[in-house]
Amino acid sequence: MDSSEGWDHIVVGGGLAGCVVASRLKEYQPSARILVIEAGPDVSHNKEILQFQSLQFLGGQFDWAYKTLPQKHCDGREVDIPAGRALGGGSIINGCAWLRGSRADFDSWADLVGDRRWSYDGQLPYFKKTEKWYNDELADQHGHDGKFDIESPVSTNRLYPLAGITEQAWLSPSPGNDMNAGTNLGIGQLNENRRDGARQVAPLVYSLEDVTVLRDTMVGSILLSKEGADDEPKATGVRLADGTEIHGKQVIVSAGAYRAPQILMHSGLGPKEVLEKQGIETVLDASEVGQNFTDHVMMRMNWELKDPAQGYAIDFQKPNPLFSEPQFAKGAPASYVASAAVPRDGLEAAIAKDEGGKADPEHPLLKREFAMMETMVLYLAVPPLTPDGLHISSFLMAMKPTSRGTVTIASKDPADPPLLDPNYLATEVDKYVWRHSLRQAAKLMTGDTTVLGRDVVAGETPFGGFEPLTTDVSDEDLDKRVRGQGTSTYHGAGSCSMGSVVDTDLRFKGVQNLRVVDASAIPIAIGAHIQAAVYALAEQAAVIISQG
Numbered sequence: 001m002d003s004s005e006g007w008d009h010i011v012v013g014g015g016l017a018g019c020v021v022a023s024r025l026k027e028y029q030p031s032a033r034i035l036v037i038e039a040g041p042d043v044s045h046n047k048e049i050l051q052f053q054s055l056q057f058l059g060g061q062f063d064w065a066y067k068t069l070p071q072k073h074c075d076g077r078e079v080d081i082p083a084g085r086a087l088g089g090g091s092i093i094n095g096c097a098w099l100r101g102s103r104a105d106f107d108s109w110a111d112l113v114g115d116r117r118w119s120y121d122g123q124l125p126y127f128k129k130t131e132k133w134y135n136d137e138l139a140d141q142h143g144h145d146g147k148f149d150i151e152s153p154v155s156t157n158r159l160y161p162l163a164g165i166t167e168q169a170w171l172s173p174s175p176g177n178d179m180n181a182g183t184n185l186g187i188g189q190l191n192e193n194r195r196d197g198a199r200q201v202a203p204l205v206y207s208l209e210d211v212t213v214l215r216d217t218m219v220g221s222i223l224l225s226k227e228g229a230d231d232e233p234k235a236t237g238v239r240l241a242d243g244t245e246i247h248g249k250q251v252i253v254s255a256g257a258y259r260a261p262q263i264l265m266h267s268g269l270g271p272k273e274v275l276e277k278q279g280i281e282t283v284l285d286a287s288e289v290g291q292n293f294t295d296h297v298m299m300r301m302n303w304e305l306k307d308p309a310q311g312y313a314i315d316f317q318k319p320n321p322l323f324s325e326p327q328f329a330k331g332a333p334a335s336y337v338a339s340a341a342v343p344r345d346g347l348e349a350a351i352a353k354d355e356g357g358k359a360d361p362e363h364p365l366l367k368r369e370f371a372m373m374e375t376m377v378l379y380l381a382v383p384p385l386t387p388d389g390l391h392i393s394s395f396l397m398a399m400k401p402t403s404r405g406t407v408t409i410a411s412k413d414p415a416d417p418p419l420l421d422p423n424y425l426a427t428e429v430d431k432y433v434w435r436h437s438l439r440q441a442a443k444l445m446t447g448d449t450t451v452l453g454r455d456v457v458a459g460e461t462p463f464g465g466f467e468p469l470t471t472d473v474s475d476e477d478l479d480k481r482v483r484g485q486g487t488s489t490y491h492g493a494g495s496c497s498m499g500s501v502v503d504t505d506l507r508f509k510g511v512q513n514l515r516v517v518d519a520s521a522i523p524i525a526i527g528a529h530i531q532a533a534v535y536a537l538a539e540q541a542a543v544i545i546s547q548g
C-alpha cells in the first residue's frame with residue numbers, strides 16, 4: 001500500500017509506547033490500517049544491541065543526545081539527556097531496569113485526573129500484560145504469560161559476594177521487598193526486562209508484522225482542518241519534514257516527552273506566545289503543552305574498598321574468576337535496588353517553604369508515603385574511573401521531584417532539537433530530599449552501623465574537585481555537591497500531561513482525532529524508573545483507543 005493513502009491510525013514515533021500501541025491496535029482491530037512513522041532506523045535485529053549489557057550506545061547514532069538549557073539551580077550546567085532514536089525508542093538503548101513504582105504513585109495520578117483507570121488497581125491488569133514474571137510469589141501482582149521475560153540476579157544465579165552485606169545496610173524498612181508489587185519502600189532484587197541476559201526491544205516483543213512502518217522518516221507536524229469558524233480542529237494526517245502529506249483518520253503522537261510537544265507546537269497547538277515568536281499560526285492556544293516537564297536527578301559516587309583482595313568489585317584488567325562465569329553477563333552488576341522515604345517533619349518544612357504557610361496534610365506528597373530516593377550499589381567503579389577492582393559505586397536517584405520545567409521550541413524546523421528545561425533542583429523539597437539522602441548514603445557506606453561502612457568501604461573517591469562524602473558534611477556542601485554533579489536519569493515525562501493537555505482517554509483536548517500516548521502524558525513523577533509505567537500506559541491506551 002502506498003504510505004500516503006488513508007490510514008485508520010497514524011502513530012508518530014515508533015518508540016517504546018508507539019510500538020505497543022501499534023501492535024495492540026492491530027491485534028484488537030485486525031482490519032485496521034496502521035502506519036508507524038519513526039525518525040530513526042530499524043536496528044532491532046542488531047546483535048550488539050540485543051546482547052548489550054550497559055549503556056555503551058549513549059551519544060552514538062541511536063541517541064538523540066539532547067542537552068538541557070543551562071540549569072539555573074545547577075550552576076548553569078547544560079545536562080546531557082540521551083533518548084532512543086530508532087524503532088523501539090528508549091528500549092534500544094535503555095538500562096532495562098524494571099521497576100513499576102508504587103500504589104501511591106498511581107493512586108495519586110488517578111486522584112489528579114479523577115479517573116480510577118489510572119490508579120494502581122486500574123493499571124494492574126496492564127502491568128500484568130507486560131510481564132512474564134520469574135516466580136510464583138505474590139502471584140496476584142504479576143503477569144506470567146505477558147510480553148517481557150523479567151529476570152533478577154537470583155533468577156539468573158548471579159550471586160554477588162557483596163549481596164548479603166549490601167542488603168544488611170538497608171534492612172529497614174522492608175527487606176526482601178518485591179519492588180514490582182505495589183510498594184517500593186525497602187530493598188529488593190534489581191529486576192530487568194531481559195531474556196537470558198539479552199535486551200528485549202519493543203518492536204520485537206510487540207510484533208509489528210502486520211503494521212506498516214516508515215523508518216528514517218521524520219514527522220514535521222500534524223495536518224489539521226477546521227471547517228466552520230466554531231468547529232473544533234480535526235487531525236487529518238501528518239506532514240513529514242520533507243513536506244510529504246500522509247492522510248489518516250486518527251493521529252497518535254508517541255514521539256516521547258521531548259519531541260511530542262515540539263510536533264504539537266509545530267502544528268499550531270501550543271502556548272500562543274511561543275508559537276507567535278516562531279511565526280507559527282496558532283490553531284489552538286494550548287498553554288499547557290510543554291509544561292509540567294519532569295525528570296529524575298541522579299548522582300553517582302565511587303567508593304574505595306578496604307580490601308580489594310576480597311574480590312568484591314569487577315576489574316577489567318585482572319578479571320576475577322567469579323565475575324568471568326557466564327551468568328554474570330546476564331544483567332547489571334548489582335543485586336538490589338533500595339528506595340526510602342524522608343522524614344515527614346523535614347518534608348513538611350520544605351513544602352511550607354516552597355508554598356508558604358503551613359504544609360497542607362492533603363498535599364500530594366503528604367497524603368501518602370512515597371519512595372523519594374532510590375539507591376543502587378554497583379559492584380564496579382563508574383566514570384570517571386574505569387572498573388579497577390578497587391572500587392564499588394552507588395547511584396542515587398531522586399524519584400519524586402516537585403520541580404517542574406518546560407519543553408519548548410527554538411524554531412519552526414523539525415530537525416532542530418527542542419529546548420529542554422527540566423528546571424532541576426528548583427524547590428526546597430528537592431534540595432531537602434538530596435541533603436537527607438546523601439547523609440544517609442554517607443552513613444550506610446562509611447558509618448559504623450553497617451558492615452558495609454565498618455568493614456568494607458574505606459571512603460569515597462570523589463571527582464570534580466569535591467571533598468569525600470562524610471556523615472558530618474554541612475547542608476551547604478551537600479547543596480553544592482548535587483548542584484555541581486546531579487545528572488539526568490533519562491526519565492523525561494509530563495510535557496503533554498493527562499488532565500491538562502490530554503483527557504483520560506489520551507485525546508488531545510480541543511482537537512478531534514488526535515491523541516498523545518507516551519511518557520509525556522504521565523502527569524506525575526513516577527517514583528521509579530519509568531519504562532514499566534510507560535508500557536502499562538500504552539497497553540491501557542490501546543484498549544481505550546480500540547473502543548473508539
Ligand SMILES: Cc1cc2nc3c(=O)[nH]c(=O)nc-3n(C[C@H](O)[C@H](O)[C@H](O)COP(=O)(O)OP(=O)(O)OC[C@H]3O[C@@H](n4cnc5c(N)ncnc54)[C@H](O)[C@@H]3O)c2cc1C
Pocket residue numbers: 012013014015016017018037038039040055058082083084085086087088089090091093094095096097098099217218219220254255256257259260263414489490491492517518519520529530531532534
Ligand atoms: C539511556 C537511557 C537509559 C534508560 N534506562 C531505563 C531503565 O533502565 N529503566 C527504565 O524504566 N527506563 C529507562 N529509561 C527510560 C525509558 O527508556 C523511557 O522512559 C521510554 O523510552 C519512554 O518511552 P516513550 O515511548 O515515551 O518515548 P521513546 O521511547 O523515546 O520513543 C519516542 C520515539 O519517537 C521517535 N520520534 C521522535 N520525534 C519524531 C518525529 N518528529 N518523527 C518521527 N519519529 C519521532 C523517536 O526516535 C523515538 O523512537 C532510559 C532511557 C534512556 C534514554
